[in-house]
Amino acid sequence: MESYLTEFGNLLLRWLHVIAAIAWIGESIYFVMLDNSLTKPNEEKDSRYDLIGEMSSVHGGGFYHNQKYLTHPPFPLDEKLHWSFWKSYTTWLSGFALFCLLYLSNASVYLVNPASPWAWAAVLTPGEAGVAALALLIVGWLLYDELCRRISPEMQRDGLLSIAVAILMSGVAYFSSHVFQGRAAFLLTGAVMATCMSANVFFWIIPGQRRMVKALNSGEQPNPLDGKRGKQRSVHNTYFTLPVVFLMISNHYAFAYSNETSWFIMTLFILSGALIRQYFVLRHQGQNMLTLPAASGILLFVIGMIAAPTDIKTVPTETRSSNSNDNKSLPATSNNIHMVSRILQERCVSCHSARPTQVGFSAAPAGILLDNDQDIQRHHIKIKQVVASKYMPLANLTKMSDEERLQISQWAP
Ligand code: HEC
Structure with a gap:
């Protein structure tokens, strides 16, 4: 019952979050188009x-x-003046609530990364991992804000600032992908950027606009820096949008986040989203710089190559299955679905069945059932990938051994 309520709450919050985000981003894209x-x-x-x-x-x-x-x-400038802030705040608040409901309340399953290459991170308790995630959101914003204040306080070095912000976000991706599980790392990197976006609205854009309106209404000269600064932050927001949208939907794509170089994949996605946004910004100014989407396409191609499962990268499918029996290093059972099914039964089915027995699950996660041979065959590529990258079993709750991982990786379906 409790897990069903969580699921239903998840549904309502996600619905709200997506609607608010569409409204916010839609309006923001409209005004950037208008300006340009x-x-x-x-x-x-x-x-x-x-x-x-x-x-x-x-x-x-x-x-x-x-x-x-x-x-x-x-x-x-009276009460009929249209302001834009609630869409941004609603997006952030509903996103944060969703993060608490899904990740913080179940940190041992979703946040803690026992396979982390950093020893201290691998042994974090669920509570510590939750604190680390919240700290990342706050510190990410403080660092970004500090960069803006120091590098380009009067908008005089905005080019340099954008490079510094890109390096910072790549650092966030590196840190989060080493400390948290892949899926949470992608989400948190997106959440750091989204927090910067909403905080830009809350701490800079709206207060600056309020000061301007107040000055005008009392017959004074508004400070033009308020307007320029608001514009600088809103330009940053526009370049954050496409990367953030990708990072928020990335939880559907285990191949991207359960990869050893996932921080690099994230960085390339961030760059490629920003390049596409730049294309549209220039396009509204009357330029048609096709090199930008072309460069973005190259980055996406590189991502596709890096993220491809190792068996796709190394051996073509036909030669792999016909050679597998001759290969001396493989156990005799490498073709044996029963061997695989026995391991999955023990390590995966407590979650991946129609009626999971693992606490906190009310239905098969990601819709993947692993309690029958047909489904196991059907999902064989994903199974091998998530097992090899140690993404599954989540947080290794069911204590899968390296020996078992090896057996699955050598299974030739
Ligand atoms: C503690 C519960 C749990 C256990 C145990 C578990 N999984 Fe999962 N699995 C999940 C959840 C939750 C998701 C959805 C999260 C996601 O999409 O990243 C998931 C998603 C998946 C996916 C889909 C990833 C995608 O691309 O969308 C595959 C494949 C998978 N698991 C395979 C396995 C295998 C194989 C095992 C056993 C070796 C296993 N899981 C054990 C909870 C579990």
Whole structure:
């Protein structure tokens, strides 16, 4: 009953999270497009106002005409002014709640990584792993914010800053993939970026805008730095979006996160998402730099090569199965589904069956049943991969031995 309630809560929170994220990202992408599509007005406008550009568009059966003013708009800034922040906060809050419900409440299964190459990380208790995950979110934001303040406080070195931020996020990917389980590492790296995005809105963009509105309403000159700084952070947010969306859906792709070089795969995904975003930013300014999606495509190809399961990388499928019986290093049972099924029965079926006996599971995880030979055959590539990378059994709760892993890796279905 309890695990069913958790599952149902998971469903509701995820639904909310995805809807809020779509609304937030959609609006953010719209405003970045608008900003980059603005053109100087043709005729001379009233010089009391600082109109910097305008855009006409057609949508929803009507015509729109947007104008952007930096500090002196010709209209009153009253309660009708549309603000954008709740979508961002709702996305972060629902995402954080989901993280607590799924990962923190079950840290021994999802966070702790007993196979970590760092000795101290391999022996973390579930509580310590949870604290480490929360600390990563906070420290990630503090470091990012410090980089922005130090490197480009007046937006004078934004190019250098973006390189520094990319290196920082790659460091976060490296750290998290060494300390936590692969799936959690991807999610946490995405969560660090998403936290920076929402914190940018909360600590910089909205307070700056509030100061500007207050100054204008009391007849004072707003500080233009507030506007520029808000713009800098919102530009960062736009480059974070595509990588974050990938990292959030990555839990469906064990081949990416249960890989030894998963931090590098994450870094390449972050770069490739940012490159695609850059293409669209420039495109709205009227440039069509096809080298950007091409470079992104090359990165994705490299990811595909690195993440491919080892048996795909080394031996073609036909030669592998026909040679496997001649190979002296293989045990005589390497073709034997019963041997595999016996191991899986002991180490996997407590979770991977229609009625799992493992505490906290109410249905077969990832929809994968491993209690019958047909399904085992069907999933053989994934099984070999998750066993070889030690991603499964989760946190090695069922204590699979290296000998058993070797037997599965040598099984030629
Ligand atoms: C403690 C429970 C547990 C045990 C034991 C366990 N698994 Fe899993 N397994 C999960 C969960 C939860 C998921 C879904 C998480 C995910 O997608 O990363 C999963 C996902 C998978 C997937 C799908 C990965 C993908 O690409 O989506 C495979 C394959 C798998 N397990 C195989 C195994 C094998 C083989 C064993 C035994 C050697 C095993 N599991 C033992 C809980 C478990």
